[in-house]
Amino acid sequence: MDFPTDDGLVKAVNGVDLSITEDEILGLIGESGCGKSVLGLSIMRLLQDDVIFKGDIFYRGRNLYSLEKEDMRKLRGKEIGMILQNPGSSLNPGMTVGSQIAESFMLHKRVKGRLAVEMAEKLLGRVKIKEPSKRVKEYPHQYSGGMKERAVIAMGIASEPRFIIADEPTKGLDVTVKRNIVKLLKEISEKKTLLIITHDLGVAEELCDRIAVMYAGELIEIAPVTSIFESQLHPYTQGFFNSLPSRGLKPIKGSSPSLIDLPNGCRFHPRCNYCTNRCKKEHPSMVEKDGRLVRCFLYA
């Protein structure tokens, strides 16, 4: 996934191979600018037309990138739902929350006006918004941050999609509110497949079955959630975990590379403590180690 810009080609997502099995919750973690949101949007085919895309994305045997635009639109929302990040700006400020959610019902379930709003009201109750009959007629600015997030979640699950992509669902929320949102996500995730994009490790630990770590546009480690919280294989994952306040607040030296001008060899080598000459020249590929995948020569 490359973005042409005035400064050059931004290589946002590079050679990502990822599969999510039915009913699984996969967490995609990484720092801002590592390409995780782009990956999420690319599954939905929501990126602008001038983006250079190579590769295939299969959803239940269907190649999403060979579908007609019209077919893709039918799939979007109905089969694959998306919970967008930043509910403050992904809700339309000029429409009541109820009618925004109702739109999805009108489109996918072909129900008319009042019935759709009634369904929206029911859904607001399901995402635990108090007094849904009153709230359904209100505008986003009358909602608190946590409630907006709930409304966005309601929109994402409106048409009962089987696969949901949640992009930073807890960003900018308070500790207590965050916990409630995580709880809600857990409830809705039953019998559903989820891709949760986050940089909050606590959220990932709570919700996910498997974790994929992304750095500078590529996946560098994929492991089951229990084992990755016990031990991290890739030096970046180790550094990422160690910079958590609860794990000692030890930062990784340096900063993430620009996606226009990526370093040769391993993308993490300028910041890595185990860097060898080989890391500077050769680009490591994913290798298996104890049932986990890692992109590092230490394990090759």
Next chain:
Amino acid sequence: MLEVTGLKKTFTSGIISRTVTKAVDDVSFYIERGETLGLVGQSGCGKSTLGQCILRLIEPTAGKIVFNGTDITALDNRVLNSIRPSMQMIFQDPDSSLDPKMTIGQSIAEPLKLKGNNREKTDSKVIELIKQVGLSPEHINRFPHQLSGGQNQRAVIARVLALEPIFIVADEPTASLDISVQAQILNLVKDLKEKYALTMLFISHNLELMKHMCDRVAVMYKGKIVEIGNIDEIFHHPLHPYTKLLLKGDYDPETETIESKGAKNPICSYYFECSSRSKVCLTETPELKKASNHQLVACHHIMKNVSGNTIQKEIK
């Protein structure tokens, strides 16, 4: 170093039906020289307003602020301006606290020029500061939009240090930064605090960060300080039900909230979410009382045992 007593800030809105929001409601605390006090609470609880009131960036409605021996509550602007350099603030969002049309170097140089330094001295000081916060001299001629959030926050810290303050209010300095950048910035703040023997008020909603940064913590809820104490005490023996919730969080306030009869305006603002509420909470203000040597808590249900320091929960 800093003593705040009975600080209040209310905002009024509306012309016909006036509503009064008590952002900061009768807050008293002190910070000793060289100490870092943490201030935690949910967004909207008034912690940022409190931070800005202390520096008089927002005029408090009532109360008294004594900074370094001087009562600054009623000082006029000219006198205040002579004190301001020694009390500085690091704001939440580094990108919006730097002037987008000024280079990083110009931004850092501005306070130095205002202090009356000549050009040469200013330039050399800028380079010195830039290096101290972990940026390199090549960043001097860059604009804020050319740098990352973490680098901008470093520049903001350099600008704050230019005035040689003795007291800093850090208002969620890492709220918009990534985890690994957050760790870098916090370590930098910590190092500089040691180096310059700074006194600090550290505002955050993350209790975990407090452990690393602070000596004492004040917990704020709806404009009031409900508990204040040493970092170990707060973490190991939290007393106020809200502090316990922040630390553990094993229940859901949104579903457990009940509204009982005649309890429309309980005096204790935590009433509706509290698991140990009782009648007394409706009628009497819980004062911030001493629970042990260094720990104060505002709750009717935490009573000090007469015989010693053991704390007992009132059984209802």
